[in-house]
Amino acid sequence: MSTVLQLKSITKAYGDMRALNGIDLALPGDAYISLLGPSGSGKTTLLRVIAGFEHPDAGAILFDGKRIDTVAPHQRGIGFVFQNFALFPHLSVAQNIAFGLENRDVDPVTDRRIVDARVRDIISLVGLSGLEGRAVTQISGGQRQRVALARTLVTEPRMVLLDEPLGALDANLRARMRAELRAIRERCGVTFLHVTGSEAEALGMGDTVLVLESGRIAQSADSDTVYNRPASPAVARFLNCYNLFAGRIEGGAFVGGVGRFALGASAPTRAASPAYAIRYDRVSVRPRDTAIAEDEIRIEANFVASEYSGAAVNSFFALDDGKVFEVESHLSHAAPETYAEQGRYALVWKREDALVYA
The missing domain is CATH 2.40.50.140 (Nucleic acid-binding proteins)
Incomplete structure (x- = not known):
């Protein structure tokens, strides 16, 4: 499986606090990757550095073999789904999803028929058919989660970053959305990097689970290995089952x-x-x-x-x-x-x- 994203010795500090401490990482294409870590471990900082919202102090980021750490966020070809969804309340479901296609700096889609067809396809993919004209304030939390994901996927990124995407949902809905997110990713064939503080969520969803501790990757393995053979006492402690x-x-x-x-x-x-x-x-x-x-x-x-x-x-x-x-x-x-x-x-x-x- 080819590597889609590579991080080389990435560091990021805020004053005396080093949020990322020499991160080395290679993520495969067409995979679901869970990034797990306690509060303050650097999870969101790492996601924001990959997306381009934060600049690393040192190191290099390669995406599809090309260095991107100096490239603007909207030109990286990487999608981002925010924890609070960041939808436009005055726009309908379809208009929210179309926004990125119509307003991006690089190759905006201006043909209405193409926009409508792409939006229709992605709405079907994420299971929102019939809600196209509904205001996003009139749909459920799980449906808003899918709108936020569809708005990202419609631009056809090679990789999608998800910042605690299930954190705003109730427990029953979180359980259902785990399966739905995995199914959507498999149909799209892109890499998802899903940040979470929940060990159950990370182990249940990731093909690979990365455990972040104090700005370093403490373990990178499949769920079974992380659960049964945590690489360090810190990983075992965070799993909350030892x-x-x-x-x-x-x-x-x-x-x-x-x-x-x-x-x-x-x-x-x-x-x-x-x-x-x-x-x-x-x-x-x-x-x-x-x-x-x-x-x-x-x-x-x-x-x-x-x-x-x-x-x-x-x-x-x-x-x-x-x-x-x-x-x-x-x-x-x-x-x-x-x-x-x-x-x-x-x-x-x-x-x-x-x-x-x-």
């Missing part, structure tokens, strides 16, 4: 504040600082006097509370060092357990299920 322990590796074990955990056969992953991670759904809760197998790790903790999230229940336990430990139980496996308030339980997992960083 319990993490600080400590050190000593004599074939990880030694931390709540005990000594024997290591599995897998070699530790290199990281900036040692850490031990176990995913919430890899842990079982047992009576404290239950025996464990030779390949299992066990700690004790006091039950605090449980929280239902629909398909699963998350239970919270207080460890002896004061930290909170989380266990996720999927309700498709069994009915939820009931734990005694402040009851003492054993938390058990397989040695091989843990991730160790050294």
